[in-house]
Amino acid sequence: MENNISLTLKVWRQNGPKDKGRFETYKLDKVSTDSSFLEMMDILNEQLVNEGKEPVAFDHDCREGICGMCSLYINGRPHGPDDDVTTCQLHMRKFKDGETITIEPWRSAGFPVIKDLIVNRNAFDTIIAAGGYTSVSTGGVPDANAIPIPKVDADEAMDAASCIGCGACVATCKNGSAMLFVSAKVSHLALLPQGKVEAARRAKNMVAKMDELGFGNCTNTGACEVECPKGVSISNIARLNREFLKAKLAD
Amino acid sequence: MSTIFGSSIGRKLLMSLSGLFLVTFLIVHLSINLLLLVPDGGETFNIAANFMALPLIKYGLQPVLFGGFIIHIIYASILTLQNNKARGNAKYASGNNTKDVMWASKNMYVLGITVTAFLVVHIVDFFVPLQITHGAASVTYDGVEMHNTYALVNAALSEAWRVALYVVGSLGLTIHLTHGFWSAFQTLGFSNNIWRKRWTVIGIAFAWIIGLGFAAIAILQFAFYQ
Numbered sequence: 001m002e003n004n005i006s007l008t009l010k011v012w013r014q015n016g017p018k019d020k021g022r023f024e025t026y027k028l029d030k031v032s033t034d035s036s037f038l039e040m041m042d043i044l045n046e047q048l049v050n051e052g053k054e055p056v057a058f059d060h061d062c063r064e065g066i067c068g069m070c071s072l073y074i075n076g077r078p079h080g081p082d083d084d085v086t087t088c089q090l091h092m093r094k095f096k097d098g099e100t101i102t103i104e105p106w107r108s109a110g111f112p113v114i115k116d117l118i119v120n121r122n123a124f125d126t127i128i129a130a131g132g133y134t135s136v137s138t139g140g141v142p143d144a145n146a147i148p149i150p151k152v153d154a155d156e157a158m159d160a161a162s163c164i165g166c167g168a169c170v171a172t173c174k175n176g177s178a179m180l181f182v183s184a185k186v187s188h189l190a191l192l193p194q195g196k197v198e199a200a201r202r203a204k205n206m207v208a209k210m211d212e213l214g215f216g217n218c219t220n221t222g223a224c225e226v227e228c229p230k231g232v233s234i235s236n237i238a239r240l241n242r243e244f245l246k247a248k249l250a251d
Numbered sequence: 252m253s254t255i256f257g258s259s260i261g262r263k264l265l266m267s268l269s270g271l272f273l274v275t276f277l278i279v280h281l282s283i284n285l286l287l288l289v290p291d292g293g294e295t296f297n298i299a300a301n302f303m304a305l306p307l308i309k310y311g312l313q314p315v316l317f318g319g320f321i322i323h324i325i326y327a328s329i330l331t332l333q334n335n336k337a338r339g340n341a342k343y344a345s346g347n348n349t350k351d352v353m354w355a356s357k358n359m360y361v362l363g364i365t366v367t368a369f370l371v372v373h374i375v376d377f378f379v380p381l382q383i384t385h386g387a388a389s390v391t392y393d394g395v396e397m398h399n400t401y402a403l404v405n406a407a408l409s410e411a412w413r414v415a416l417y418v419v420g421s422l423g424l425t426i427h428l429t430h431g432f433w434s435a436f437q438t439l440g441f442s443n444n445i446w447r448k449r450w451t452v453i454g455i456a457f458a459w460i461i462g463l464g465f466a467a468i469a470i471l472q473f474a475f476y477q
């Protein structure tokens with residue numbers, strides 16, 4: 001059938017954080033080009049289970065590109081060969097019949113492997129906990145037009161807020177830097193009046209946490225922006241630098 | 252709260268400020284080198300070089316320049332080591348196929364080492380005989396005795412291998428700056444979606460003017476001033 005392809009998969013298998021890990025090669029016949037990459041992984045796992053073997057562990061949740069759980073470094077790129085999509089949105093029609101696909105976990109000192117293709121991305125949550133929020137007293141929902149916000153600011157804030165915390169930026173960065181993620185999280189709040197109140201503290205604390213967790217120093221290669229499934233712009237990194245330096249100089 | 256320079260962005264601030272300082276130095280240096288092309292047997296160039304040897308410049312500005320280089324090189328090494336550590340030991344078996352990333356941006360340290368190697372030769376060639384051993388010959392204009400810097404440079408640039416080295420050094424610097432220039436402004440926060448494009452265009456033009464300027468002067472000296 002012309003819309004079915006056969007594949008050779010080179011998959012990273014690692015029993016646990018301490019295990020050395022190795023590549024295993026699997027063959028898959030008749031994968032529909034209409035299936036998504038994760039569905040292809042499901043087919044592989046079904047085959048493995050039927051053979052009495054242990055299925056491949058990989059992260060996923062929403063499967064519609066909004067949660068950021070799916071990861072996978074596919075043929076040299078986070079989220080694979082397509083641009084601006086997560087792995088769950090990657091279609092098998094992007095691959096050729098007979099192709100060998102290499103599937104690896106995110107690799108970065110900040111994201112240690114837990115098992116097979118699953119890495120520990122808790123570092124991102126820790127950074128968020130260091131300041132990626134606004135401290136407001138809860139109550140009734142205010143009217144949407146109570147605080148006027150210029151359209152440009154609202155748009156930029158929304159673009160930054162589209163970051164789903166997937167970690168592709170770190171996975172591709174030659175410096176293992178988390179600056180795109182942190183800058184997106186600082187920016188979407190710093191651009192809005194509600195977030196400005198705590199802007200200085202937020203920038204300082206989140207950067208300090210990011211450094212403490214061992215992420216690298218950004219050298220502005222821009223690889224993160226290319227691989228980000230949400231197209232988060234590195235102009236956010238310039239904004240983070242600005243916010244951080246301003247906050248430090250004010251001290 | 253830790254100091255600003257203990258943070259990643261603070262370290263990058265030092266990189267960008269020292270880098271931009273070195274950029275201004277390059278502008279002054281190239282302007283003086285252009286005088287090598289004045290066809291008066293080197294008088295204009297010698298007088299300018301003599302001015303640069305004034306005590307105020309020699310003892311006031313030169314240490315600052317050295318400091319700039321040292322900060323830039325030390326922090327380049329610290330950042331590179333930290334970044335390799337953050338990248339981790341496990342390498343991707345399938346390599347990196349991310350497109351549209353400028354080669355220079357991923358090889359700033361290697362390019363910097365090229366510049367450093369060139370710098371060492373440069374210091375041995377000119378700085379040592381002119382400012383330390385004073386082994387360079389003298390010349391007198393209107394009763395003022397000074398080093399004949401022009402003769403020293405002219406003789407050095409009569410050798411093809413050295414001219415080739417200078418051209419390679421200039422190109423390494425050019426490529427360093429095609430990324431470094433806009434990157435410095437990004438680091439300082441003076442950038443956004445519009446200005447990033449502007450800084451990149453300005454930076455690439457500037458890098459090639461500086462690099463081709465130094466290279467062309469060396470080649471012209473070799474070819475037409477011997």
Ligand code: HEM
Nearest residue numbers: 219266267270273274327359360363364367431434435438
């Ligand atoms: C005249 C000589 C030089 C000039 C004008 C220069 C200029 C610059 C500039 C403007 C930057 C960008 C800074 C930023 O991204 O914020 C930079 C980055 C860099 N330079 Fe140089 N540089 C010179 C020599 C060197 C040398 C000798 C080294 C030594 C090994 C070096 C290593 C680096 C590295 C590794 C970076 C990237 C650092 C980062 O972005 O974090 N440079 N340089």
Ligand code: SF4
Nearest residue numbers: 163164166167169228
């Ligand atoms: S900035 Fe982009 S690549 Fe990085 S975590 Fe957010 S969505 Fe993922």
Ligand code: FES
Nearest residue numbers: 063067068070088
């Ligand atoms: S599984 Fe939620 S974004 Fe891919």
